[in-house]
Amino acid sequence: MQLTNQIMSLKGNNRKQVLDLLRNSGTVSIAEISMATTISKPTVKKIVDYYCDRSMVVCAGKGHSTDGGGKKPELFKFNENYGYTISIHITPDSIYSGIADMKADFHDLQRLPIKKNEKMDIILDYFVEIIQNFQGSKFVKRKELIGIAIAFPGMVDPFNGVSIYSPHYHSWENNYPFKEELLKRIDLDAEIFMDCTNRFQAFAEREKGIAKGKDNFFIVDAIKEGLGAGIIVGGYLKRGAQNLSGEIGHMIINPDSGIKCICGAEGCFEAMVSTERISKWVRDEHKNHKNSLIFKNRKPESVKIDHIFSAFKNGDDFAQKIIDDIIKWFAIGLSNIIVVYDPQMIIIQGIYVDTGDYFINNLRDKIRQYSLPAVDKKVVIEYSNLGWERGVLGGAAYVAWNFFENEQIYRTVRTA
Ligand SMILES: [Zn+2]
Structure with missing residues (x-):
């Protein structure tokens, strides 16, 4: 049993290496992936097929033939349009929001100025409107909603989606079950990731910034x-x-x-x-x-x-x-x-x-x-070289990162 788990874990690691390489490269061939990861070509081919079946990787034409005049290799690339994320960041005077692909590249970014210390009921209405507008946009056609990131000011319980305390919104109750209240107002299939803004902003730096x-x-x-x-x-x-x-x-x-x-x-x-x-x-x-x-x-x-x-x-x-x-x-x-x-x-x-x-x-x-x-x-x-968008960017980067981390864990456990 232990040996089976080790083999499955190795399988998961191989998949992670191949997918990470595809996510961080342009178009690559099986031979190039094999060389960069030191995973054998037949194994790389199997993994690429696995992700192609799930539309996470797509064919990207043919490359140049080898010096020896061999066959032109088939090229592959990560499909950033496989899914999308919605990211919302509330600050003391605005709600920033955006819709992004799987590489955390935004296709729409918005800023909604709000009243200082705005009431929670009104904030919830804004959130519902923002999410519905994004879900109705052309960009989401035939894409899966991977997750919704919500960046909150103050202390947050991310596991229960609770705003513990927000010093800038005195009218909000402490320990307010924001996620639960939002879900009473809108049906969502995707997971909601709610956290303190600064935490998401670290992911913004790792994905798009200097980290x-x-x-x-x-x-x-x-x-x-x-x-x-x-x-x-x-x-x-x-x-x-x-x-x-x-x-x-x-x-x-x-x-x-x-x-x-x-x-x-x-x-x-x-x-x-x-x-x-x-x-x-x-x-x-x-x-x-x-x-x-x-x-x-x-x-x-x-x-x-x-x-x-x-x-x-x-x-x-x-x-x-x-x-x-x-x-x-x-x-x-x-x-x-x-x-x-x-x-x-x-x-x-x-x-x-x-x-x-x-x-x-x-x-x-x-x-x-x-x-x-x-x-x-x-x-x-x-x-940092990031601007005001770092909160929403961080949310989208976090959702994508979490998806790929769990994707690997899930596959490894499931196949075991
Ligand atoms: Zn203090």
């Missing part, structure tokens, strides 16, 4: 309303016993500072780098920096984070003092996480990307000061 091929990395996303992380360890997402993994915004890095966080604690990472704290600082210090470019043509109350970035880029001393302070808190926060997860890479997403080279170079320097020796040489710290 391709990385198995140990995390993203840190700082938006005006908060800060969180998506952590990948050994190729898998860290969620933790209570779905708390990634809530690094609430790691206390400056206790007794008097700086209150939205969670009720004092000196959280999120509170130290929040736009709210910076705005208060700017208002309080106005009298000492009256000539700062930050206040040029505007009152202290109307200063926005973009004004500070702009003044900083123009060499303003006060703006630089603020940015240096933010860098310090980032360095402390990230140094702490580095010793817990030992990542290959950290990707910075969100508002601070706009501060350019100065921020990231100084962040690397500070991490060198705070961390163990040589840590900075091993951990790559970079800005």
Whole structure:
């Protein structure tokens, strides 16, 4: 029995290798797949036939004949139109949504502005409308709906589809069974994957961003309303016993500072780098920096984070003092996480990307000061090159990844 399981597991591994290669290549021949995977040609042929029968792989014409004048080889490619995903990302002021193929390439992307702290009933109505519109679109013709990704702000129980707590939507009940309520309003055959946005955003980086091929990395996303992380360890997402993994915004890095966080604690990472704290600082210090470019043509109350970035880029001393302070808190926060997860890479997403080279170079320097020796040489710290679409993109990437992971597991178990 043990031997049978080993053989089946080997079979599953072979299939995974072949399918992964097809997914990440253009058109390839059986001989090319065999060479790249070191799996014998007859076995590769069997596996390719298996996926062709399921329409996941399709013929793509003939290649060039060999130098010896042999037969032109048949070419194959992954069929990204085998299925589709719907991905929806709710933020404090918008609902982003999109429909994507199996490679997480979007065929439609939309943004719906919503009222601050919008009521849950209205949010559910929006979700039903978005899903129905996508399902009725031309793109889905003859395709299977693989899954629906829903990226939520705050803490989420992904296994039960529950919004545990959302700091930006005070009107929502804690522990709200969102998935259950959505399914009362719409019939869906496909699985719903609901999770905290930052977790999906890690998959966006691995699929389309700068973490391709990385198995140990995390993203840190700082938006005006908060800060969180998506952590990948050994190729898998860290969620933790209570779905708390990634809530690094609430790691206390400056206790007794008097700086209150939205969670009720004092000196959280999120509170130290929040736009709210910076705005208060700017208002309080106005009298000492009256000539700062930050206040040029505007009152202290109307200063926005973009004004500070702009003044900083123009060499303003006060703006630089603020940015240096933010860098310090980032360095402390990230140094702490580095010793817990030992990542290959950290990707910075969100508002601070706009501060350019100065921020990231100084962040690397500070991490060198705070961390163990040589840590900075091993951990790559970079800005993300993804924009606002990173939430929906991450959702689609996660659904596709989950499908292919389970596809392999399912086949292996079933055939065993
Ligand atoms: Zn907090």
